[in-house]
Amino acid sequence: MSDALNELREYLTRHHGGDGDDAATRALDGHARNHDDVFRRFWSEHTGAQLKADGRVVDLGCGPGLFLRDLSLTRPDLELVGVEAAPYMLERACDEDYDFNIRVADLNDPPAELFDMASIDVALANRLFHELHQPLVLLQRLYDWLKPGGVLILVDMVRQPLGSFLTHKFGRDRLDEPLDARAMKALFEDYFEHNRYHDYDLLALLVMTGYEVLAEESIRSGRAVQIAARKPAG
Ligand SMILES: C[S@@+](CC[C@H](N)C(=O)[O-])C[C@H]1O[C@@H](n2cnc3c(N)ncnc32)[C@H](O)[C@@H]1O
Incomplete structure (x- = not known):
């Protein structure tokens, strides 16, 4: 395994809280919440026209692959591919009984030959970008x-403002009891690692790399965003 992939795996384990198995369990447990009705409506609205029979869908940073599993049940006509790097996510990926496969790659610098040119109809990056060192x-x-x-x-x-983050994490807006310094260190690392971009930063990155933005919606009370963008038709 390359040094770069090893380094990435160490980074991801740290980012995911130090316990990969636990992180994979959280990804499995959070699947329904992270692919809820708001997401599914947005997905259908902006991919429906593009997803003809035999189209190819790629889930970038697919975790244990539950989105692809679900899609394989409703759209068995599609070719479904995930890309993932964390071994604990790959171990829990439920690809044995379902019709999709997962390619192992570092999405910070994926090899150009990971996919053929002009071969993907729809790509999803659900909570991947904040984990990349850079997404350009x-x-x-x-x-x-x-x-x-x-x-x-x-x-x-x-x-989001630090105050809103802390209020959300603690479930209250006064912090007048003694706090544990180690837990607060972890909390602030969590804040900085999950609060990388404004919505307008993501839009700027897309526009600067040639995409047309089709739609943008603020979700989760402003803590997240869902964006549909397109490679111009020609
Ligand atoms: C927050 S999880 C979301 C997983 C899945 N998309 C979901 O919505 O349940 C982000 C995923 O991206 C993967 N990931 C992060 N950086 C990556 C990289 N550079 N290359 C490949 N996968 C990466 C992580 O291992 C993790 O499984």
């Missing part, structure tokens, strides 16, 4: 991999 290289590669008119659905946490 992936956006450029994806632009080449998408068919003209192909769509990217990008969902991620966005920057």
